[in-house]
Amino acid sequence: MTLRKYYDDEDLTMATKFLRRSTRILVLNPNSSESMTHGVEDAIRTLHLSPSTEIYTYTAPTGSPASINDGEDVLRSSEIVYLDLTKTGALKQYDAVLVACFSVHPLVQLLGAEEGARGKLVVSGIFEAGVLASIALLAQPPLHTAAPRKWGIVTTRKFWEAHLTRGVNAFLGTDLEALNEKFAGVETTGLDAGDFHGGVSPEVIRQKLVEATKRLLGRGLVDCVVMGCAGMAGLEEIIRSAAIDEYGPEQGGQVFIIDGVKAGIGLLEQTVQNKEMFRRA
Incomplete structure (x- = not known):
């Protein structure tokens, strides 16, 4: 130097x-x-x-x-x-x-x-970066209550539910039962990665992404939502709108939306x- x-x-x-x-x-x-x-x-x-x-x-x-x-x-x-x-x-x-x-x-x-x-x-x-970012953010003082705070993944096809759940367990060196307290799991949109870049209409993308996000948020107090596809880059606003609908403006506005890139x-x-x-x- x-x-x-x-x-x-x-x-x-x-x-x-x-x-x-x-x-x-x-x-x-x-x-x-x-x-x-x-x-x-x-x-x-x-x-x-x-x-x-x-x-x-x-x-x-x-x-x-x-x-x-x-x-x-x-x-x-x-x-x-x-x-x-x-x-x-x-x-x-x-x-x-x-x-x-x-x-x-x-x-x-x-x-x-x-x-x-x-x-x-x-x-x-x-994938690894998204997991680590979620864990680090959940280690901060609670945003809302003392209830267990969770993180989860919203992704594309059904295939990724088992694939990513196994991946989380392997990466953290633990089993599914031990993760249940903080890991809310994986929800899927049914879309392909390519659908986010002209494969389907923006209206369909919004609908599918909102529905999957709300299902994830319904699993508990989810403070971190990881976008489980590089093709989702730039779509944070859609996930934010779903969080506000589900949790209200104050709590939904503070949910962390993590872009793995x-x-x-x-x-x-x-x-x-x-x-x-x-x-x-």
Whole structure:
């Protein structure tokens, strides 16, 4: 780290400026939909990023599914993207990778093992980031009452209910019974990821998303709703309206609505810093 001191020309008050190496984060869309990547980019543009953080995006090549809707799509996208990235060696220029598919995606482990073994690359998925953000927010003082506060996921197809529930249990290293106090579970809209980008009308999207959100909120005092699909980026207002309808303006207005892409970028920024700050000499 280089330390440079300078003087302000107006008041001659001495200030200190730290010059830091940039953190380069790749946001990786493992499906082949450019429109979905653009939706993720729009969400990223709303973030107040550190001047030293650089964000890049990647869309999977043709051959990967345009919409990841089940376990077969997860595996297929993982194989194609892994082959593409390892063949080109593109990951060497990044400090961190965010896998922008809300699933237990094999790329998180594959890329972490491939590049993380070299001591550089930090890898997370938006699923893991959404879970961690929810747990951190629920650890804060209660917003409303002393009743158990919960978090849950609103996602797309029925397939993801079991997939994500198993994923939460495995990630936290616990069983379903132990999670029941805080994990409200998974509710689905019945839509595909691609439906959020022109597959169906905006009216259908709103209706399905509101209905799924209200079912989740009806499972208890849910203070955190995680958007369980990268294609939902930018649809927070729909979930907020459902929360206000269900809980009223005051309580519904304070529900945390978590975009896994935004959560993931924040997590990776901090993790890259922590890796440098706390690593062994």
